[in-house]
Amino acid sequence: MKVGVLTGGGDCPGLNAVIRAVTLALCQADARTEVLGIQRGFWGLVEDRLQPLRPTAVRDLLDEGGTVLGTHNRADPFDWQGRDASAEALATVERHGIEALVVIGGDGSLTIADRFARLGLPIVGVPKTIDNDIADNERSFGFDSAVAVVADALTRLKTTAHSHGRVMVLETMGRNAGWIALEGGLAGGADAILLPEQPFHLDALTERLQRRVAEQGHALVCVAEGATLADGAQHWQQLGGVARLGGIGQALTHELDQRLGKQGTEVRATLLGHLQRGGAPTAFDRVLSTRFGVAAAQALRERAFGHTIALQGDRCVRVPLSAVAGRQRCVPPGHELLDCAAVVCA
């Protein structure tokens, strides 16, 4: 059997561990299986760039960040520089005798995978999202690693904040879904956690931070890049203007510095950016990636095509690609973690 594997979209810790587990599982089940890595996501499928993946070679990939196959943020065969190149992608599959494809990718890649599946290509998906926001999947690999980076950054910022009596603002990833800021903020001891799902009130925030500075000498704010103001148009524009230059973290810091500076409290911003998605996966993510990879190989052997693996209730299950494509999993109102944030940030 010949199987192709590709990784699409932004990189995240654990991709290599999935590649490793898929390859080992397929080759162990049947030593004649040939696994082909497709380079740079769907780009390599259109451009016919493949490389063999051998068990001995992938074994060492467990704790390596990123993806040895490379990836591509915007490579859609159905919208290829203005035209449809899906036929070329299918031709590559045929040319190499690839019988099935494992697509490790986010919402975008899984939506493309769904389209190919509808065209008859045997595909198994593996959900990849550092934001933990793929529908029907409780926890994605890479997310724990990102949360650990956020928590570590907050812990570092705390000592500086405390020494100078400052408020420190940390901006994390999370345009629509605030999971990273929420878990990272909880793990890092933030005094305020601002999410896209819960517009915040600037006056209430200011007052809470003032109180916290008075109580403990400093305060930490963890804000998702997609967090928004609830205070109405005027403030929104004000922050929005600055945001255009440097993001919500900068804008919020500027505004809070104006407000709290009167009482002698400085406010400073830090933008984590790419640091959240690089580096070796945490132990948790290595295990989860291995589970996803083994489950994908098993789905493939059982010909459960057109499905993606998902974690539900601590078990790997299969969900139709069509059910996942185009949907996003945000923090729902009333979620347990919001209760936790309400308690520790009170």
Add this chain to the structure above:
Amino acid sequence: MKVGVLTGGGDCPGLNAVIRAVTLALCQADARTEVLGIQRGFWGLVEDRLQPLRPTAVRDLLDEGGTVLGTHNRADPFDWQGRDASAEALATVERHGIEALVVIGGDGSLTIADRFARLGLPIVGVPKTIDNDIADNERSFGFDSAVAVVADALTRLKTTAHSHGRVMVLETMGRNAGWIALEGGLAGGADAILLPEQPFHLDALTERLQRRVAEQGHALVCVAEGATLADGAQHWQQLGGVARLGGIGQALTHELDQRLGKQGTEVRATLLGHLQRGGAPTAFDRVLSTRFGVAAAQALRERAFGHTIALQGDRCVRVPLSAVAGRQRCVPPGHELLDCAAVVCA
């Protein structure tokens, strides 16, 4: 309202984070709530050693390992140096006007809690086990931290193993339940994972390690302290004899060194011991501890006494203390993680 909090049994990362979350949640819900920490587990209840837990004081405990309350491995009021001292424990509760108790502890402590609950003491339990082996609870705080330590140790041992062409054996905790060795071994890239739940064959193990050394130049074994031989009495006694001196890791290393030494492969042992339970909790464990603490406070406010918090399907639920007491959660046959181990250790 007056609430007592105690931590019992062996320490583990996240205990302080639970203490913090319980205290903050109780005081936030009702500012008049008084939280009293009971020192060194049930020992402090008998000996009347209490200390106040104030929100401002506990706030900083999030990432501190161990427990500020202290703990005790063998303090059972019902079996107190040969007699029943439960009345003294109850007297302490009454003397201080404690209306309810939060018991953060393992199987032993929760069993004692169950006995007190049957005597009418309003108790909410929080499961604490670094081994992840409390019944009806999918994941306990401290476990992720222990797994991270095991994975990190294996990663370190790997470079030494490879440089010298050696087999390295790492012994982890896990007398009856092998979760730490299983997840730690998966996360650390072990070539063999030996669990109490799956007696191993010495000949098959030897052969697999030989193969791995030939393939990749070294091999890593992750063995739980309670792992046992399937080879029958003779071998068992042989290993058992050495085991009496230094544990299964030493015994196994000695035996493998004899067998593999003939081909010039050295085998060396490392015993992680206490390193697995100390230190700051991982980001994951800080979040989980916070959830458990907040859930316990809520159960207490809703007077759901006689229950312990448990994680099921990524939600904190309540389970009767009596259902948990005296039971242990081992790795069940056919568990997904065993499939993973079978693949990567093949």
Add this chain to the structure above:
Amino acid sequence: MKVGVLTGGGDCPGLNAVIRAVTLALCQADARTEVLGIQRGFWGLVEDRLQPLRPTAVRDLLDEGGTVLGTHNRADPFDWQGRDASAEALATVERHGIEALVVIGGDGSLTIADRFARLGLPIVGVPKTIDNDIADNERSFGFDSAVAVVADALTRLKTTAHSHGRVMVLETMGRNAGWIALEGGLAGGADAILLPEQPFHLDALTERLQRRVAEQGHALVCVAEGATLADGAQHWQQLGGVARLGGIGQALTHELDQRLGKQGTEVRATLLGHLQRGGAPTAFDRVLSTRFGVAAAQALRERAFGHTIALQGDRCVRVPLSAVAGRQRCVPPGHELLDCAAVVCA
């Protein structure tokens, strides 16, 4: 004997370890010694804000980042909101019967200390600079911790850079002295290291990065915030214009992205900022801080006032405050580390 201790200027890892060592050393030598912490640097000396430092209380400070005394970036008693408040500072000293002062601070604080020493105040200095740029001192505490953060960040960025075939630019601290970028870049495997001491040529840099992307699929740039262009006025203004908005890292990234984007290589920036000075000190810095603290206490007991501690040839020596004040230690031409950078970045 009564001794005052203060920390001035920006915080850095190891300050608390120095405070601890000074206090323990003074109290051990003479149990009657009283150590008084002065809050927020020279601010607390003017404002008379002191707190006792007791051996039992400081013992736990070894691995805590920042300073428990607090610090202040711009508190100069000789230029106090437009007037000279040095008499108030001296009055505080007299009022509390302080016989000598330990000033842990950077160039600014040590210059103030020198002025007070000339006025007859018995002072011992401890050099504090995360930038490793205090004159006559080979290595300052906090620097190793900052270098470790930079190296870790580069390691994280590398996996993302490689997965996407990108160039990643990391901006570090270092306005005039490039030590952090130099050692951090060497430790993190940067392909280009840009320092204030060595103006760089944009064309040569572009060409080198192109070559590196071709060779290894990605490239990493480590640039100190004070790095400058050698290309003359035109380019300088061009970069300078953007620099006004977001610093050299942003400006350089913008320029490189324009140049390399034509060949399909994206360039992305990360600004480490405050993450470099927060958090627990590395093991190295804990030892160095302890040495500095013990050496300061000994200098104090031997009444070697008017001196600051310095590391020279792996020994703590004493240097006159006047010799250090107002001087800065930059990377000298021909330094061994520049040879190293020339080799690995070739």
Add this chain to the structure above:
Amino acid sequence: MKVGVLTGGGDCPGLNAVIRAVTLALCQADARTEVLGIQRGFWGLVEDRLQPLRPTAVRDLLDEGGTVLGTHNRADPFDWQGRDASAEALATVERHGIEALVVIGGDGSLTIADRFARLGLPIVGVPKTIDNDIADNERSFGFDSAVAVVADALTRLKTTAHSHGRVMVLETMGRNAGWIALEGGLAGGADAILLPEQPFHLDALTERLQRRVAEQGHALVCVAEGATLADGAQHWQQLGGVARLGGIGQALTHELDQRLGKQGTEVRATLLGHLQRGGAPTAFDRVLSTRFGVAAAQALRERAFGHTIALQGDRCVRVPLSAVAGRQRCVPPGHELLDCAAVVCA
């Protein structure tokens, strides 16, 4: 030019970084230079096992623990399974046209290198010792990484010790030279540091630990494997008897547990063992390894054969191999770090 490179003796973090720097420096100076890696130390020289080291291949080795060349603890061509095999080693050199050799190794390997140098082989040495005990060299790569592991272990043990009111004993490497225990103990906040260079008094130790447990609720002991008793023959035999089974850490723990157990204080042992030499080098060690590698390449180009690189006063210098061979650098009486230990362990 053709250059051979080998790594001998026990592995340590930074070996690969030296290999990388030597190779890059030699190839950059002259692109026609051919670097040959000799496998498993002097074993590969006798057995003629070589592999090419190319710049593009070594570039990624900076943060990889161990040595890609492999190493061997007991491969002496002059004492080769009972005979002299040095001629075979020299024949390998000649057969491949190797013009000079870089030997990265400890006292043993450098002594062999010295013998070969006297036979006319052009050799440059690089000192390798995780124990930091090579003569005339102030700091060796790998040592900082080992110290960091010890400090981290003590930090972990502290939370457990404190939660249970225990004394924890950590045994580190250091048979004759106690640098690792000394710096590791200082960095990890040990309450007692026991070195081979300073025999300790059991009664005084017991009393100090009792005092510390009374003061702070726990105590940490950091003991080098070669630490010895000053109490005379009787105690020595007693501890020595147990030591035969499990080392000084076990023996000391057993004895202290007997003594302190009477007051209800438990004592527990941890043996770090191989964990101290595995894993990625710290940032500090990556820089130092790079410096050593670049300096070795430069010495080679300048034909300064028969010398080894050494760090003195923060500069890489050259020392005759004969001056280093057979000597060991222990902690000298009156060393600054001993003063520090005396202060913080008082």
